[in-house]
Amino acid sequence: MDLLIINLLNGVCFSTILFLFAMGLSITLGIMGILNLAHGALFMLGAFIGLTVSSSGGNFWLAAIAGGVVAGIIGLVIELVFLRRLYKQLDDQVLLTLGLVYIIENIALWFYGGSVRVVQPPAFLDFPIAIGGFTFPVYRLMIIAIGVIAFIVLWWLIDKTRVGAIVRAGMDDKEMTIGLGVNYGLTCSIVFTVGAFAGGFAGLIATPVIGVVFNMSMSILLYALIVVVVGGPGSVVGTLVGSLVIGITDAFGKAYFPSFAMFTMYVVLIAMLLAKPSGILGRKIWED
Numbered sequence: 001m002d003l004l005i006i007n008l009l010n011g012v013c014f015s016t017i018l019f020l021f022a023m024g025l026s027i028t029l030g031i032m033g034i035l036n037l038a039h040g041a042l043f044m045l046g047a048f049i050g051l052t053v054s055s056s057g058g059n060f061w062l063a064a065i066a067g068g069v070v071a072g073i074i075g076l077v078i079e080l081v082f083l084r085r086l087y088k089q090l091d092d093q094v095l096l097t098l099g100l101v102y103i104i105e106n107i108a109l110w111f112y113g114g115s116v117r118v119v120q121p122p123a124f125l126d127f128p129i130a131i132g133g134f135t136f137p138v139y140r141l142m143i144i145a146i147g148v149i150a151f152i153v154l155w156w157l158i159d160k161t162r163v164g165a166i167v168r169a170g171m172d173d174k175e176m177t178i179g180l181g182v183n184y185g186l187t188c189s190i191v192f193t194v195g196a197f198a199g200g201f202a203g204l205i206a207t208p209v210i211g212v213v214f215n216m217s218m219s220i221l222l223y224a225l226i227v228v229v230v231g232g233p234g235s236v237v238g239t240l241v242g243s244l245v246i247g248i249t250d251a252f253g254k255a256y257f258p259s260f261a262m263f264t265m266y267v268v269l270i271a272m273l274l275a276k277p278s279g280i281l282g283r284k285i286w287e288d
Helices: 002-032 039-055 060-081 090-112 138-160 162-172 174-179 184-210 217-231 236-256 261-275
Strands: 128-131 134-137
Touching: 002 039, 002 128, 002 134, 002 138, 002 162, 002 184, 002 217, 002 236, 039 060, 039 090, 039 184, 039 217, 060 184, 090 217, 128 138, 134 138, 138 162, 138 184, 138 236, 162 174, 162 184, 174 184, 217 236, 217 261, 236 261
Parallel strands: none
Antiparallel strands: 128 134
16 A cells, blocks of 8 residues: 555656646647647756756755746747747648757757756755655655646636636637737747746756756657647646646556556557547647
């Protein structure tokens, strides 16, 4: 029973990291119809920037914010300079953002080298607690708490505020929303920047758990894409549900079926595509 609880907590912790990272990808796809494969590179970049600030004597949380800010600024530049011109051009979006992934990865390799780096969590969180005959790091519980707070804030913003109403209206009918006089371009830029910030922030938050290396962009992005497909694009609750499904499945797969662990999330993905291609709580996104 104790081992079951430990695996469950590990799964929820990883799910929280996936939620913080995948939320930007989900909302960007839901609002703008843009598949931003460079989102994984922003996660990696945020981790490295935070690592630099932290190793220079900066506070851990300040380092996480710094990583998020740099990722947000770069995300905004990508949206304004490139992606805004590629609305409804999925093939071009994929080619462009995939190219950006390799550019950002090689810049990271140039500056930080090819070894895996790990940031130590804050000292007041760097100790374990006993769960039966096992121990569990308190820092991972803090990650779960951050995820809960982030979910509540994002759910409130999207479902209960005027900005959220504009976002939801744009998901359903972009042209009508613009026709009502809404500055939808500004809304998209804000959402894209917030999503990039969340990705960069999650990068350093995750580093004490999974580490950071220059070529991790595509691996973490693959998890996020599966989360978005399972939960449904454009939904905060759907992204949370998708993250929990994939994170917990991955954790239990690695614990009980290590030889097949890498396939467990694909089984969930295939089952969801067969049962409900739009995702568990997916919203309608742009149409050709």
